[in-house]
Amino acid sequence: MTILKVNNSFYEKFQYNVNSAIKDLQKEFGQQFSTSQSVREQHTSTTTVHKPELPDGVVFAYNKNDVQKTVRICHEHGCPIIPFGVGSSLEGHLNANFGGVSIDMNNLNNIIEVHPEDSTVTVQPGVTREQLNTYLRDTGLFFPIDPGANASIGGMTSTRASGTNAVRYGTMKDNVISLEVVMANGEIIKTASRARKSSAGYDLTRLLVGSEGTLGIITEITLKLYGIPEEIGAGRCTFSSVKDATDAVIMTIQAGIPVARIELLDIAQVKAVNNYSKLNLPEAPLLLLEFHGSKSSVKEQSELFNEISKDFGGNNFEWSSSVEERNKLWKARHDVYYAVKASRPEAEYIATDVCVPISRLSECIMETIEDMEKNNLYGPIVGHVGDGNFHVQLMIDPKIQKEVDVANDFLERLAHRAINMDGTCTGEHGVGQGKKQYLLDELGPAVDFMKLIKQELDPKGIMNPGKIL
Numbered sequence: 001m002t003i004l005k006v007n008n009s010f011y012e013k014f015q016y017n018v019n020s021a022i023k024d025l026q027k028e029f030g031q032q033f034s035t036s037q038s039v040r041e042q043h044t045s046t047t048t049v050h051k052p053e054l055p056d057g058v059v060f061a062y063n064k065n066d067v068q069k070t071v072r073i074c075h076e077h078g079c080p081i082i083p084f085g086v087g088s089s090l091e092g093h094l095n096a097n098f099g100g101v102s103i104d105m106n107n108l109n110n111i112i113e114v115h116p117e118d119s120t121v122t123v124q125p126g127v128t129r130e131q132l133n134t135y136l137r138d139t140g141l142f143f144p145i146d147p148g149a150n151a152s153i154g155g156m157t158s159t160r161a162s163g164t165n166a167v168r169y170g171t172m173k174d175n176v177i178s179l180e181v182v183m184a185n186g187e188i189i190k191t192a193s194r195a196r197k198s199s200a201g202y203d204l205t206r207l208l209v210g211s212e213g214t215l216g217i218i219t220e221i222t223l224k225l226y227g228i229p230e231e232i233g234a235g236r237c238t239f240s241s242v243k244d245a246t247d248a249v250i251m252t253i254q255a256g257i258p259v260a261r262i263e264l265l266d267i268a269q270v271k272a273v274n275n276y277s278k279l280n281l282p283e284a285p286l287l288l289l290e291f292h293g294s295k296s297s298v299k300e301q302s303e304l305f306n307e308i309s310k311d312f313g314g315n316n317f318e319w320s321s322s323v324e325e326r327n328k329l330w331k332a333r334h335d336v337y338y339a340v341k342a343s344r345p346e347a348e349y350i351a352t353d354v355c356v357p358i359s360r361l362s363e364c365i366m367e368t369i370e371d372m373e374k375n376n377l378y379g380p381i382v383g384h385v386g387d388g389n390f391h392v393q394l395m396i397d398p399k400i401q402k403e404v405d406v407a408n409d410f411l412e413r414l415a416h417r418a419i420n421m422d423g424t425c426t427g428e429h430g431v432g433q434g435k436k437q438y439l440l441d442e443l444g445p446a447v448d449f450m451k452l453i454k455q456e457l458d459p460k461g462i463m464n465p466g467k468i469l
Contacts, residue, residue, distance in 0.1 A: 010451060010469045011098065014078070014461035018056050018099045021079030025059060025101065028069055032060045043084050043094065043102035049350045050092035050433055055082060055102040062107045064180070064188065064219040070103050071217065072186035078460050083213040085155035086128065090351045091432030093159065093212055097466040105154055108219065111135050119225040120177060120194055125154020125218050141225040144169035144260075147428065148334050154218050159430035160210030164333070167253070167386030168260040168292065169226065171428070173209050180220035181208055184458040194222055207453070212430055213464035215457050229292035232260075234326035235302055235319030237309045238284040242266050242369060242381075245285040246362040248312040249385045253358055257304050261290040262386040263333060266369070269340070269380035269393075276339035277332035282316055287385075288333055289319075290326070336382050340393045344378060347395035352411055352434075354418035355389040355427030364421055365390060368414055375406050389427035416441065431468045439468070 025033050034040075035057045044052040059070045074081050080100025087094060096102065109126035116139050123132060130150045133142050147156060147163035155161070157179070162171035169175070178192040191204040208215055239245040245264055252259060265273065265286045274281055287309075291301040302319045309317055320326065332339075341349050356364045365381065372379050372392075383390025392414065396407045415425040415438045425438040440447050451469055454461075 008097065008466050011461055011465045014465065016080055016098055016100065016462075016465075017077045018079050018101075021074050021077035021101065022057050024073045024077070025057060025070065028073065029059055029066070032062070032066070034058050034060075040102070043082075043087075043104065044096065045087075045089065045092045045094045047088055048090050048092055048434075049348055050095060053095040053097045055096035056099050058084075058102045058104055060104045060107060064108070064182065067103060067105075067108075067182050067217055067219055068186050068188060070101065071182050071184065074101060074462055075185055075460060078462060080462050080465050081213075081217070082464050083154070083158070083217050085125065085152035085158075086150065088149040088151050089155065089159060089432065090429045091426070091434035093430060093432040093464070093467060095433060095466070097433065100462070100465075103217065105152065105217075108154075112220065114139060114141075115194070116141060118194065119227070120222055121225055122194075122220055122222045123153050124220060125152060125157070127153045129153065129156065136225065140228055142228050143175075143223060144226055145172055145175060148337075153221055153223070157209055157218055157221050158212050160428070162384065162387075162389070162428045164261045164263060164330075164384055166384055166389070166428075167262055168258060173206060175224045176205060176209050176221060177224060178222040179205055179208055179218055181216040181218050183216045184460065184463050188219070189216075196224075210430070212432065212467050214454060214468050215463060217463075231293060231295045231298040231321055232326065233291040233298040233302055233319050233321045234329055235289040235291070235305070235317065236281070236329065237287050237289070237306075237314045237317040238282045239287070239309075239315075240284065240313050242285045243362050243366055244312040244314070245287050246365055246385060248287065248309050248314055250358055250361060251308050251311070252305055253386060255304070255308065257301055257308075258293070259289055259301065259305070259386060260292040261288070261384075263288040264365075264381070264383045264385040264390065265333075265336075266381040268378070269336060269382050272339040272343040272380055273332050273336060276342050277335055279332055287314075288329060290330075291319075333382075336380070336393070340380050340395060343380075344395040347378075347397045350394040350396055350407060350411070351391060351429070352394070352414065353389060353391045353427050353429050354414060354423060354425060355387070356418050356421045356423030358388040360421040360423065361385060361388045361390075364417060364423070367417060368392060371410060371413060375410060377406060377410055384427075387427075388423065433467060436468065
């Protein structure tokens, strides 16, 4: 099934030599290097509709020296390198569309140092977000970025991930202080100190956060941490329409209520969640919320939201500080991928996301729903609507070509709808292979400057080629 038009013209000028690099990597790494079919199949894009494109070999790195040696060998021969974390990306980031070597970072999974007094931590890229928060539990601190999957910190940094907590705590770009990176020529650099702010030179940290492995390979990340709230309250509220729900979100944000999470599920998504997670949520557009703070502030926040929700026809508002109830609710939210897949088992799952200014959120979602209804598409919507970001989860039968064609056209309209509302074709999934065709429409001449940066930092085009540009 073809769901995108891949344009690799930027990379066609590069000459790649994979075979000679493979020989040197086998000599250097022995059993740490594999060319077996099964291992290669595990190191490509598998949680995505994009057709898997296998690497020619896989290096299992155990430290930064392994990464540096791999990069130096691949740089010498002109061999593509694709960094691999836990494999949860959605836009074909891990495909080896020019062949080459996947470098598995999962064994770089040490938490190097925690500085509780500074609220910072330095980790290796293979550390997962759940592993990190389990480790931090006794310090009274936590790392809030939650993209849903138990992604690696390296992967989250590379794709500029965000997730359900972004409305209060920001995205990865707001929470990465410093990086250690192996650049395309094998040199290791540090992008910044541990200071919370700096005006010293170009902001290389922000350049590399979100670069999707196309400029360098991250080997250490220093992150901001936050104090675990005294009280966490979870709430839910139903509405008669998606428009009413999204308008309530807009008013909540404009009123300055510091909600930690505010998630939208449309009717199709609520039905899928009820069936999969064995819940009895009212089958109506639903907002899930979370409030962080002191007991009194959480109570006040929930009461203020309740008053706002009533102005937009909200009902069945319930909130609880029970850990069990909260975990049950958010577990169901995090399982929407599996819930949607289970709702139409014969179909393939296509995840896409856009983000618009919050003032245009209601308009964008309503036009998107009308578009799907008009074209008989099934695509439950779930969104981190507190910052204008929502996901459409299309289910398409690849055996029905008309469905595939209609889905392709819909995805293009959705991306341009968001761009035309001064939004973006991707709020958090990243560009990868799947969103490259929209980048010029969104950013215009800025893309030419991206190409200049890529050319200068990676003159042989070996760092995850075929992605972003």
